[in-house]
């Protein structure tokens with residue numbers, strides 16, 4: 001059984017929900033760290049596996065995730081690594097957003113990378129965020145949902161695949 005750390009940033013709760021679902025499904029000891037709440041960041045060297053997850057807003061992952069990856073690049077590259085994003089697009093657009101969200105070296109090193117879909121909770125969004133997401137959904141004919149299957153597949157892979 002491995003020690004796994006899940007590090008995430010969530011604007012309105014979708015990434016947090018997915019991180020907690022991974023936490024529930026991954027075998028062994030699992031710790032979870034919310035970068036937006038500035039949770040105490042544990043010593044990364046104590047983990048065999050690390051998962052990093054964030055969401056896409058106007059094409060970019062959160063600054064907290066980018067900085068975390070840049071500041072811990074070598075350490076992350078030496079781990080069994082999983083990377084995920086939440087976003088509304090799927091298919092090639094989502095894959096491109098996933099590729100752009102993390103440094104190239106981490107994309108190459110990761111044993112599992114995926115996008116889990118996205119949600120829009122109108123009550124949690126500002127006026128501007130509602131305008132942006134409504135336009136995205138109308139223009140893109142998007143399915144607004146999180147994929148439980150993708151989360152389950154990710155959890156199985158990070159729990160079983162060895163480098």
Ligand SMILES: Cc1cc2nc3c(=O)[nH]c(=O)nc-3n(C[C@H](O)[C@H](O)[C@H](O)COP(=O)(O)O)c2cc1C
Nearest residue numbers: 010011012013014015055058059087088089118119
């Ligand atoms: C202002 C705004 C901009 C967004 N831009 C994108 C985008 O460029 N591409 C995309 O696929 N999803 C985009 N989304 C969808 C979010 O990635 C999705 O709502 C996700 O579930 C947010 O997760 P979080 O609440 O945990 O941060 C955007 C959402 C908002 C509110």
